[in-house]
Structures are given as structure tokens and as C-alpha cells.
Amino acid sequence: MNPLLKVENLQVSFPWKNKSIKAVDGVSFEVSHKKIIALVGESGSGKSVTALSIMGLIAYEGGRVEGGEILFDGQEILKMKEKRLSRIRGKDIAMIYQDPITSLNPGISVGEQIRESLLIHKIASRKESKQIALNLMREVEIPDADRRYGNLPASFSGGMRQRIMIAMALSCQPRLLIADEPTTSLDVSLQADIMNTLQEMKNRMGMSILLITHDLGLVAQYADNVVVMYCGKVMEESPVDMLFEEPLHPYTVGLINCIPRIDTTQEQLFSIPGYVPSIYDYPLGCRFHNRCSKAKPICREKMPDIININDARKVRCWLYQ
Numbered sequence: 001m002n003p004l005l006k007v008e009n010l011q012v013s014f015p016w017k018n019k020s021i022k023a024v025d026g027v028s029f030e031v032s033h034k035k036i037i038a039l040v041g042e043s044g045s046g047k048s049v050t051a052l053s054i055m056g057l058i059a060y061e062g063g064r065v066e067g068g069e070i071l072f073d074g075q076e077i078l079k080m081k082e083k084r085l086s087r088i089r090g091k092d093i094a095m096i097y098q099d100p101i102t103s104l105n106p107g108i109s110v111g112e113q114i115r116e117s118l119l120i121h122k123i124a125s126r127k128e129s130k131q132i133a134l135n136l137m138r139e140v141e142i143p144d145a146d147r148r149y150g151n152l153p154a155s156f157s158g159g160m161r162q163r164i165m166i167a168m169a170l171s172c173q174p175r176l177l178i179a180d181e182p183t184t185s186l187d188v189s190l191q192a193d194i195m196n197t198l199q200e201m202k203n204r205m206g207m208s209i210l211l212i213t214h215d216l217g218l219v220a221q222y223a224d225n226v227v228v229m230y231c232g233k234v235m236e237e238s239p240v241d242m243l244f245e246e247p248l249h250p251y252t253v254g255l256i257n258c259i260p261r262i263d264t265t266q267e268q269l270f271s272i273p274g275y276v277p278s279i280y281d282y283p284l285g286c287r288f289h290n291r292c293s294k295a296k297p298i299c300r301e302k303m304p305d306i307i308n309i310n311d312a313r314k315v316r317c318w319l320y321q
């Protein structure tokens, strides 16, 4: 079966002075039907730029897709006219963002905001849409949904606002949900609640999720496949169990070592030494070499290609070439 989403050699740039700065540099991956694929990496790795490109929104952020393909259910998104794309966006592909307070309209009640998408995409009549919006509020576990339908976003807690964002995103029963750091601003118990809600809704609606996160703990628990990004490039791609059993790329090893563990008496939390290089000045060779304890002379000179290790795994590192 063809994947629901196929991103092939995606290249996205931002203008800077008289130059063009590449934020996403030849990224390829697939999202299969009914699966959760995690895009993982530190800030500046290109995860969110990739997501906005899939949504066809990167131009609004000042970016430009320079090359590559994004196929959604076999249709090339990058060549679509805005009118056609806007019919897909919100309906077939929906997105939830990290910060619900800036994503929700502060002056419109939450119920009406959930209802709006149903009306825009002509999913339901005005009368039906109110009932659907109320049902969605109940499904994402907003307590006392009937009474709170008319409340403004500011009267809800951070966790509840994120649930409202989820209800909005799921209102048209999308086939692909892009969840960009959906739990970052929440405490640990709320994170689990929100992720469980997302997983439950995914199973019920049969949708796929592209989960964008820097939190490998979440990935271990919820994702099927993982794509590890660093400085605009895919460094490793693997099914989740194999990745945690035997991470291949030194960056992935570092990320996994950063996960706090309760079964050891670690006195200090591990962190990957050094800094992510500036997007304005990526080093020659492997972009991770200034932080890699396994770097060899060739790592400073030439970027390794991404290669298949087996049918399921890929890695970009000179240690495997």
C-alpha cells in the first residue's frame, strides 16, 4: 500500500541578507496509514519547517520550498493551487501547535472555534455543527462541555486549551494529524493525558499522526517509526523498538542518553556536549562532528550519505559506510 504521506528530498530555504539559508536540506521520509511517525531533534533541526511545508504554510513564515516533493495520498501538494490546498488543509491534514494560547482566537468562544472548521469545510449544517462541536469537547474530556461551550479560551487551563486545539484539529476527521510539540508546555501527568487522548482518537478515527517532538520519552511510548533530524538533515530512520534497542547514529545515542532514568542512581543528567551549529554557518562535513566523540578525519571534510542498513533502518554516518 502506498504511504499516506511521502516527503522526498525536501529542500526549504529562508532569505537572509543576499543569501538563501537552507533550513531543510534533502529530507525524505514516509508516514504510513494509521501509524504514528515521530520527527525528533533539537531546536533548529528543521522539524517544524518540514511540518509547515507539508501544510503549505511555509511561505507565510517567509520560507521557500526550493525542491523536492510532498505527496499526500499520491497527490503532489507543492504543485497545488492555494484554493485546492486550502480544501485539504484542516480537513484531510490538520495540525496542532505547541502553544494553544497563541493559536486560539482569544475573542471567540471555544465551542464556536471548534464549530468554525466544520462550517468552513461544509462538513455539517449550522445546527448539526454545534452538536458535533459539543460531542468533540466531550470526547477530548472537557468537563461540563455544555456549560463551557460558550467560554473564551482564557478561562481554560493550559491542558484544557490543548484539548480544545485537539478537538478543533479533529473536527473534520483528518487522515493525517501533524502534532507539533503538542505537550511541551504541559506538566508530565498532563502530557500523558494528552498523548493518551491523541492515541485513542487516532485508533478510533484510523488517522496517522506525524508527531514532532524533542522528547524521546514520548517517542518510546507512542511512536511506531522515528525520523531523527539534525541541522536540516535526516540522520537516522528506524522502527521505534530497534532505535531504542540499538541506536546507530552517535546523535541518536546522545539523545537517548539524555532521557532521565528512574532505575539508576545517576547523579547528573546527561547532555550532549557542545552546541547545535548556527544555521548561518553549518560546518563542512558531518554537521554533528563538533559534538561527536567518534568523529574521524573524514567527518570534518565530507557529509556522509544516508544509507540503508536493512529494509527498515537508515543512517547517515561515516561509521557505517
Ligand code: SF4
Pocket (backbone or CB within 6 Å): 249, 250, 251, 286, 287, 288, 289, 290, 292, 293, 294, 295, 296, 299, 304, 316, 317, 318, 319
Ligand atoms: Fe560522528 Fe562522523 Fe558519524 Fe558524524 S559521521 S556522527 S562525526 S562518526
